[in-house]
Amino acid sequence: MPLSKTEQQHREEIVEIGRRLHQQGFVAGTDGNLSVRMDSERILATPTGMSKGMLKPEDLVLVDKQGNRLSGLRDASSELRMHLTIYESRPDTNAVVHAHPPTATGYAAAGLPLDKPLLAEIVVVLGSVPLARYATPGSPELSEVLKELIPHHDAILMANHGVVTCGTDLLQAYFRMETVEHYARVSLITELLGKQTLLSSQDVEKLMELRSRYLGSK
Numbered sequence: 001m002p003l004s005k006t007e008q009q010h011r012e013e014i015v016e017i018g019r020r021l022h023q024q025g026f027v028a029g030t031d032g033n034l035s036v037r038m039d040s041e042r043i044l045a046t047p048t049g050m051s052k053g054m055l056k057p058e059d060l061v062l063v064d065k066q067g068n069r070l071s072g073l074r075d076a077s078s079e080l081r082m083h084l085t086i087y088e089s090r091p092d093t094n095a096v097v098h099a100h101p102p103t104a105t106g107y108a109a110a111g112l113p114l115d116k117p118l119l120a121e122i123v124v125v126l127g128s129v130p131l132a133r134y135a136t137p138g139s140p141e142l143s144e145v146l147k148e149l150i151p152h153h154d155a156i157l158m159a160n161h162g163v164v165t166c167g168t169d170l171l172q173a174y175f176r177m178e179t180v181e182h183y184a185r186v187s188l189i190t191e192l193l194g195k196q197t198l199l200s201s202q203d204v205e206k207l208m209e210l211r212s213r214y215l216g217s218k
């Protein structure tokens with residue numbers, strides 16, 4: 001068993017991943033938000049209205065599982081509700097990343113899910129990435145829409161909005177965000193080339209077997 005991280009280590013990790021999201025161009029201005037479930041009662045989240053590329057460990061906000069602030073000088077992200085919904089429905093998940101990576105968000109704005117079996121490793125690592133129908137960011141309606149998808153997916157496109165990913169830890173949730181954007185870019189290139197050769201259903205079946213082993217080994 002790995003030693004559990006201290007609160008300070010979680011704070012530093014959120015700052016580091018926030019910087020990466022910004023450097024990759026996955027967020028603009030003060031977009032995006034991140035959180036980590038530190039234990040059964042406490043969630044550490046990014047504050048509202050700050051660039052994820054310029055956070056300091058002390059800017060983060062500690063909340064309980066209902067979203068009430070336990071410590072921190074700032075208000076938590078206006079989209080915290082979405083994070084709390086994910087933690088509630090997925091006990092296996094301890095981190096959530098939300099961003100607007102341009103290509104995947106383009107698919108979300110076009111009303112297109114990323115659910116075609118184009119790349120073998122994506123099928124194994126992510127399965128498919130569905131599109132949640134539009135609801136106002138931060139609203140209870142968005143949580144309701146996501147509730148249907150969260151149990152079966154680690155990455156979800158949100159129509160006319162962006163992408164949310166989750167993971168057993170923050171690095172995994174962040175890597176899934178990178179993978180979704182990479183998948184969207186490759187998918188877009190096949191659209192530009194005017195040709196997509198999809199994996200056959202037999203090949204997808206074999207990959208899904210690998211996926212269940214992959215998920216079992218996590």
Ligand SMILES: [Zn+2]
Binds near residue numbers: 098162
């Ligand atoms: Zn958002």
